[in-house]
Amino acid sequence: MTNQTSFPAGTILGYPRIGRRRELKKAVEAFWAGRIDAAELETTAAGLRSATRARLVELGLGQSDSSIPESFSFYDQVLDAAVTVGAIPTRFADLVGDDGRIDLAGYFTVARGEGARAPLEMTKWFDTNYHYLVPEIGPSTVFSLASDRLLDEFLEAKAEGYLTRPSIVGPVTLLLLSKPSDDAPEGFRPLDRLEELLPVYAELLAKLADAGAEWVQLDESALVSESIDVDRATTLEATRLAYAALTAGERPSIFVAAAYNSLDDALPVLVDSGVEAIGLDLVRGSLPTHVEHLGETVLVGGVVDGHNIWRGDLAAAYDKLEALGTLTFNVSVSSSTSLQHLPHDVTDESKLDPRLVSWLAFADQKVQQIATLAHGLSGGRVAIQSELDAATDALADRLAAPGVRDGDVRLREAALTEGDFARAAYADRLEAQEAALGLPFLPTTTIGSFPQTGDIRRARARFVKGELSAEEYTELMRAEIRRVVELQEEIGLDVLVHGEPERNDMVQYFAENLDGFAVTENGWVQSYGSRCTRPSILWGDVSRPAPITVDWSVYTQSLTPKPVKGMLTGPVTILAWSFVRDDQPLGETARQVAFALRDEIADLEAAGIGIVQVDEPALRELLPLKQRDQPSYLDWSVGSFKLATAGVRSETQIHTHLCYSEFGVVIDAIRELDADVTSIEAARSRMDVVHDIESSGFDHGVGPGVYDIHSPRVPSVDEVTELLEKALSAVPERQLWVNPDCGLKTRGYDETVESLKNVIEATNRVRTRVATPA
Ligand SMILES: Nc1nc2c(c(=O)[nH]1)N[C@@H](CNc1ccc(C(=O)N[C@@H](CCC(=O)N[C@@H](CCC(=O)N[C@@H](CCC(=O)O)C(=O)O)C(=O)O)C(=O)O)cc1)CN2
Ligand code: MET
Numbered sequence: 001m002t003n004q005t006s007f008p009a010g011t012i013l014g015y016p017r018i019g020r021r022r023e024l025k026k027a028v029e030a031f032w033a034g035r036i037d038a039a040e041l042e043t044t045a046a047g048l049r050s051a052t053r054a055r056l057v058e059l060g061l062g063q064s065d066s067s068i069p070e071s072f073s074f075y076d077q078v079l080d081a082a083v084t085v086g087a088i089p090t091r092f093a094d095l096v097g098d099d100g101r102i103d104l105a106g107y108f109t110v111a112r113g114e115g116a117r118a119p120l121e122m123t124k125w126f127d128t129n130y131h132y133l134v135p136e137i138g139p140s141t142v143f144s145l146a147s148d149r150l151l152d153e154f155l156e157a158k159a160e161g162y163l164t165r166p167s168i169v170g171p172v173t174l175l176l177l178s179k180p181s182d183d184a185p186e187g188f189r190p191l192d193r194l195e196e197l198l199p200v201y202a203e204l205l206a207k208l209a210d211a212g213a214e215w216v217q218l219d220e221s222a223l224v225s226e227s228i229d230v231d232r233a234t235t236l237e238a239t240r241l242a243y244a245a246l247t248a249g250e251r252p253s254i255f256v257a258a259a260y261n262s263l264d265d266a267l268p269v270l271v272d273s274g275v276e277a278i279g280l281d282l283v284r285g286s287l288p289t290h291v292e293h294l295g296e297t298v299l300v301g302g303v304v305d306g307h308n309i310w311r312g313d314l315a316a317a318y319d320k321l322e323a324l325g326t327l328t329f330n331v332s333v334s335s336s337t338s339l340q341h342l343p344h345d346v347t348d349e350s351k352l353d354p355r356l357v358s359w360l361a362f363a364d365q366k367v368q369q370i371a372t373l374a375h376g377l378s379g380g381r382v383a384i385q386s387e388l389d390a391a392t393d394a395l396a397d398r399l400a401a402p403g404v405r406d407g408d409v410r411l412r413e414a415a416l417t418e419g420d421f422a423r424a425a426y427a428d429r430l431e432a433q434e435a436a437l438g439l440p441f442l443p444t445t446t447i448g449s450f451p452q453t454g455d456i457r458r459a460r461a462r463f464v465k466g467e468l469s470a471e472e473y474t475e476l477m478r479a480e481i482r483r484v485v486e487l488q489e490e491i492g493l494d495v496l497v498h499g500e501p502e503r504n505d506m507v508q509y510f511a512e513n514l515d516g517f518a519v520t521e522n523g524w525v526q527s528y529g530s531r532c533t534r535p536s537i538l539w540g541d542v543s544r545p546a547p548i549t550v551d552w553s554v555y556t557q558s559l560t561p562k563p564v565k566g567m568l569t570g571p572v573t574i575l576a577w578s579f580v581r582d583d584q585p586l587g588e589t590a591r592q593v594a595f596a597l598r599d600e601i602a603d604l605e606a607a608g609i610g611i612v613q614v615d616e617p618a619l620r621e622l623l624p625l626k627q628r629d630q631p632s633y634l635d636w637s638v639g640s641f642k643l644a645t646a647g648v649r650s651e652t653q654i655h656t657h658l659c660y661s662e663f664g665v666v667i668d669a670i671r672e673l674d675a676d677v678t679s680i681e682a683a684r685s686r687m688d689v690v691h692d693i694e695s696s697g698f699d700h701g702v703g704p705g706v707y708d709i710h711s712p713r714v715p716s717v718d719e720v721t722e723l724l725e726k727a728l729s730a731v732p733e734r735q736l737w738v739n740p741d742c743g744l745k746t747r748g749y750d751e752t753v754e755s756l757k758n759v760i761e762a763t764n765r766v767r768t769r770v771a772t773p774a
């Protein structure tokens, strides 16, 4: 298996850019707050890039063999590609100079909006918890090479003595992930603009070649997804056209990387296009059995999981490379995806159990694994046998460790029956709930969280450091709850929440309170822009040692005669936003989490909480990219939600909440959840989702959001009224709830209070209008 071209033996598709202590997040937020200027932010970013290169060499990548990707971004790699080709919507035209360029402040304005000017829409990146910004492209978008960042970063590295590999989202994926601009005619698709886009990519490649780049990486993960609204034949033809054009000119060698699943029928198209190297995700995707005309094309086996933290089965990874070696002599090794989904370094986790640590590999350890496998590709299995054996031993230790299998949890699973998944008929429940709750027409509520203020976070940080006692911390959170309850009563909401101040994160908080999970101190991963999460590690069988939320909810209910909604995160979302064990099917793990939630809900009900919301914002996100995998996913995901929620009495009202649009795609699954009330994001898309609700005949309670919480903008009473009227025209009166799009944790208090007041005033207007005979 010798590598006959100069593609590096081992590489990664991308590296975390937020910084091991979130230096980039802090610098970017300081820039937004006006505490540092653009020059200082640039300096911090350059320092991070420089540290990354040095670290990657230290971990075993080559300094001058193009194995280090230039994969930095200030905010998002899709936005970067859009900015590079000059695809900035016309509402930002004043930010664009005569040369088509936009400065750093302008770049952030496109990402985050400003005043009444909406930012680019944000949506999930494939089946991950990373969000990208959706470019808007229309018939009149003018493409031009409008940024030298990628070139400058390559030159910056070169000046430091590195030969790196510039990396950018490829042209087909850029267009497939874009949406038509507002001025585009019906039926227009961004992909229609491919031919005009290609010369810009060609120009960029020529410049990179001129500067001395030997390889460039084009990320074309959209080619693996079947969830994109363009038919496959058109996508394949676009791919053929794009790479025929890009291979024709002056350019570095081209590495097309496709992460998150198999390329399937796009692989032969790429092979025939003459690109020099193709990256395959061999963790999620499967090994191609036979590929024609491979010639000298390098197949880069993504055998090290870039999306999970397990050290895993290194020998099996090497086996896959050997299997790839039966197709071609030109095999290299890589991560299956960019490592941007992983925390930096497991050696930063001094508080984790060392035994658990021995089973883990964060980004830095993955790089070392890749360096090992690359060594094996040249030296043969014997050269790395001891490393393979060590990983095999660690895996065996993990599978046999106490807690990985818990007899009681297994017994409970074995005893499940159909009846555990079903509630009484909806009509009977509705009647019982209306009688028990006595809510007005158009009941108003919020999605759960209120602003997570600096004070709340600082109090928690002091509690974690031991500077506050548990009692002091609890009292501070209770004081916050009292404020939030008073505020909701004053504003006039009908169903109150406690505001979730005690939660660092809606998933991590539950992980900290369940057995089977571990949490990290420094394991930050970028979710979008400067926002990060610390995904928990679900390593063993899950159980609930004690009630988690009951005291908080009961305390809140004691403060008000209005119904307080208990607030839990659902099994699918807990899995989606954690690093999950890979030694059993996800459905099995989801059922264990569901049992824990079922017990929690029973305790809430017994303590007098009449409404419980179980959030499932990640239901859409985990939907498999390949249609063939979707039915079984929908089966276990819906099943786990029902298992969690079906144990309650008819008069107990179960809510669920989903955000991130595309409801058309999961509406059938939402119906099957059988929640009494479902709140969904709708304000951002001007309530268009009600058409999906109407045409699907969804007949349970539904709260399409009337307030877009992603922006600080306060919606006016007129605006909310209009959204409510639009909803009422499609959804029967008795079904409709009034709520924001999502939780308020990222918002400030001022705009939150003003917005909620407007929501209530609009609701009262509509109530009066409906009650007044025409
Ligand atoms: N896991 C997850 N995924 C999700 C969401 C979500 O809520 N959770 N929501 C959607 C959107 N994604 C989001 C992801 C992150 C955040 C977010 O607000 N993250 C916070 C961190 C939240 C957190 O973990 N907070 C901790 C730690 C906060 C912190 O940084 N503390 C300071 C100290 C306190 C201070 O001085 O401010 C520190 O450690 O340095 C806490 O509250 O305890 C951030 O990046 O700023 C929001 C939305 C989709 N995916
Ligand atoms: C991302 S969905 C968020 C739901 C959660 N209950 C909140 O209000 O923050």
Ligand SMILES: [Zn+2]
Pocket (backbone or CB within 6 Å): 447, 617, 657, 658, 659, 741, 742, 743
């Ligand atoms: Zn939400």
